[in-house]
Amino acid sequence: MTLLSQFEIQEIDQTVLLWLNDIRQKTIAAMQQRLDVHEKRDNRDLVTNVDQDNEKFINDKIRHFDAEAHIVSEEGFGDHNQDMNGRVWFVDPIDGTMNFVKQKTDFAVMIALYEDNQPVLGWILDVVNNVVYHGGPQIGVFANQLRLKPPIDDNLSEGIVLLSGARLLYGMFGYDKIAKAALGYRVIGAAGPSFIRVIMGQAIGYSSKMMPWDFAAGQVLAKTLGLSVSDIDGKALDMLSSNIVLVATNRAHRDILTLHQS
Amino acid sequence: MTLLSQFEIQEIDQTVLLWLNDIRQKTIAAMQQRLDVHEKRDNRDLVTNVDQDNEKFINDKIRHFDAEAHIVSEEGFGDHNQDMNGRVWFVDPIDGTMNFVKQKTDFAVMIALYEDNQPVLGWILDVVNNVVYHGGPQIGVFANQLRLKPPIDDNLSEGIVLLSGARLLYGMFGYDKIAKAALGYRVIGAAGPSFIRVIMGQAIGYSSKMMPWDFAAGQVLAKTLGLSVSDIDGKALDMLSSNIVLVATNRAHRDILTLHQS
Known part of the structure; x- marks a missing residue:
């Protein structure tokens, strides 16, 4: 497959938004249960069952949707990429796990797609506030359906x-x-x-x-x-x-x- | 007037919740307009038209509701209290004015009532998320209608x-x-x-x-x-x-x- 067309990029955006809708519901349901929390390097570097379940879910969706691509992800279910050739997906199944565990807010689920090292699409899901920030150079940036303007260029x-x-x-x-x-x-x-x-x-x-x-x-x-x-x-x-x-x-x-x- | 009864305290709580409902609507409406921002001591100590309008509104409500009481408030429309005898109200019309101006989140409106230096009632309105944290020793603490439990006693x-x-x-x-x-x-x-x-x-x-x-x-x-x-x-x-x-x-x-x- 050659470089993605704008039509394909819009299709990919819509597809990932559907995955994130599922992820949001799964994450909120899991927050009502007791979290299974483990330390990685130390007691400030945490992983939970939700990090792992979300990553398995997302990586599985990506592998079915885009079998040629590689995946770089946090919790060990991705590939060991040596380069950025072709399409590479990035997955952070729970960004801010300490906040997720302790504060139940100020965390996110993040996905990105690059092609030949160029940014194509990014998604940041604010689970608690039910907003997905998404888009890329071909389609612009949106907060859910709302198109965002460039911020003021303050010092x-x-x-x-x-x-x-x-x-x-x-x-x-x-x-x-x-x-x-x-x-x-x-x-x-x-x-x-x-x-x-x-x-x-x-x-x-x-x-x-x-x-x-x-x-x-x-x-x-x-x-x-x-x-x-x-x-x-x-x-x-x-x-x-x-x-x-x-x-x-x-x-x-x-x-x-x-x-x-x- | 002697010390407030539990019934009176519940009435006061309900009354202030009504004021805060108005304040929330006025604050959100004002955020859609251009804010009038001034520096107080320096450029990190800000006041806006919303701080001043909210304080005038709340202090006016208090003076009509509880004419004997004193008011300690941030923007200059309160009294110059020398002691904590009797009923004293505390008013912060916009807490976190820098966040209000720059971030449009992480600010609050706060009111409290003390009697003879003892805490009676407190209200913290999270304008953006539409939650009032309110209550006191006689009635418990609530997030809107939800009664809060004491947090876990972590180290x-x-x-x-x-x-x-x-x-x-x-x-x-x-x-x-x-x-x-x-x-x-x-x-x-x-x-x-x-x-x-x-x-x-x-x-x-x-x-x-x-x-x-x-x-x-x-x-x-x-x-x-x-x-x-x-x-x-x-x-x-x-x-x-x-x-x-x-x-x-x-x-x-x-x-x-x-x-x-x-």
């Missing part, structure tokens, strides 16, 4: 920046300088909900160290809306390893890169 | 703590030690939404430097649910000046006081 000093709490606390990546230069900062504790706030113009930027499934969908949506996405040194993100990701308005992105290099 | 190391971002960033009040000892920390940027998360058991504690209108309602609800509320040294809060407020589960409160004294 760092004019807006709220979102940062990884742990990295700020331990003095990493110059986050203290960024926080002090911004009008204010907030710590949400999950990538999807943070990307949503930047896409919606509620925050002027967000930075954290992330794995590809954490930023793949957000990058598609943010770039489509004209926001800047790079690593903290201004380089393009590596889609197959961890990156210190920076998404921001163009002006705040420039301000943060300048601060980081000073 | 600091078992839960997420909410902290004032500015104070953490500038190394104040030992917040870095608290953040490191907790399972995780978040910065929400407003008192009402932070109190809500502690009351709902989503976070094990919250600390910030606050004025009385920031903590008056939250203290009523938190104490009614068996949570601990004090200043960071464990002393009772002064209802007529600023305090470094700590609200937490009993176990996390003990953990944080121990950390703070070490």
